[in-house]
Amino acid sequence: MLTIWGRRSSFNLQKVMWFTAELGIAHRHIEAGGDFGLTDTPEFRAMNPHGRVPVIDDEGTIVWESQTILRYLAARYGRGTFWSDDPAERAHTGQWMDWSQTALQPDFLLGIFWGFYRTPQAQRNETAIKRSIERCTRHFRLLDDHLAGKAFMRGDAFSLADIPIGTHLYRYFNVEIERPAVPNVEAWYRRLQERPAYRAHVMIPFGELYGRLAF
Numbered sequence: 704m705l706t707i708w709g710r711r712s713s714f715n716l717q718k719v720m721w722f723t724a725e726l727g728i729a730h731r732h733i734e735a736g737g738d739f740g741l742t743d744t745p746e747f748r749a750m751n752p753h754g755r756v757p758v759i760d761d762e763g764t765i766v767w768e769s770q771t772i773l774r775y776l777a778a779r780y781g782r783g784t785f786w787s788d789d790p791a792e793r794a795h796t797g798q799w800m801d802w803s804q805t806a807l808q809p810d811f812l813l814g815i816f817w818g819f820y821r822t823p824q825a826q827r828n829e830t831a832i833k834r835s836i837e838r839c840t841r842h843f844r845l846l847d848d849h850l851a852g853k854a855f856m857r858g859d860a861f862s863l864a865d866i867p868i869g870t871h872l873y874r875y876f877n878v879e880i881e882r883p884a885v886p887n888v889e890a891w892y893r894r895l896q897e898r899p900a901y902r903a904h905v906m907i908p909f910g911e912l913y914g915r916l917a918f
């Protein structure tokens with residue numbers, strides 16, 4: 704059976720849990736990281752020398768790095784729906800996954816979620832936070848333009864391109880920051896919230912992380 708390690712409050716674990724539930728794969732989940740520890744044990748380091756979550760063990764195939772895990776699961780269990788044999792199709796999905804990880808994630812997750820929400824008020828760098836908010840405003844406007852006339856990131860059908868970006872939305876719309884009007888993104892967010900897997904694995908209250916820089 705597929706085993707997945709990572710604490711449920713972890714953004715990167717949430718992507719994997721959400722997608723696993725969308726695929727309907729039977730699995731076992733083990734809390735790890737943060738207050739759960741385990742990531743410094745020799746057994747865990749043997750699976751992931753980087754010591755981070757998520758990690759999966761799929762009948763002996765061990766994979767770490769959340770985006771790689773998503774691609775592995777799609778190729779292994781989602782052929783024809785979440786994984787295409789057409790290189791162009793895969794690239795057009797992959798570019799949004801990579802954009803999420805290299806543009807949106809640093810500006811939102813590091814700049815705002817860590818810089819603002821997880822940093823105690825006295826230690827916050829207000830100038831850097833303001834710059835991250837401005838960059839996120841540009842990212843969300845770009846997304847809003849892209850989503851015009853579309854139900855999901857790739858068009859009518861839910862795809863792997865929805866997962867990494869969509870995982871940001873619950874936090875983005877629930878931290879106290881200035882946000883632009885992005886009606887197409889908001890409509891997409893409402894559509895994602897209709898999915899039981901999104902509600903179960905992404906819409907997880909994150910108050911325990913407020914003002915905590917420990918992990």
Ligand SMILES: N[C@@H](CCC(=O)N[C@@H](CS)C(=O)NCC(=O)O)C(=O)O
Nearest residue numbers: 713714715736737755756768769918
């Ligand atoms: N690039 C990695 C990042 C992994 C990562 O930094 N995970 C965080 C949680 S989101 C972690 O392990 N933090 C330490 C901890 O939870 O103990 C990925 O996408 O999987």
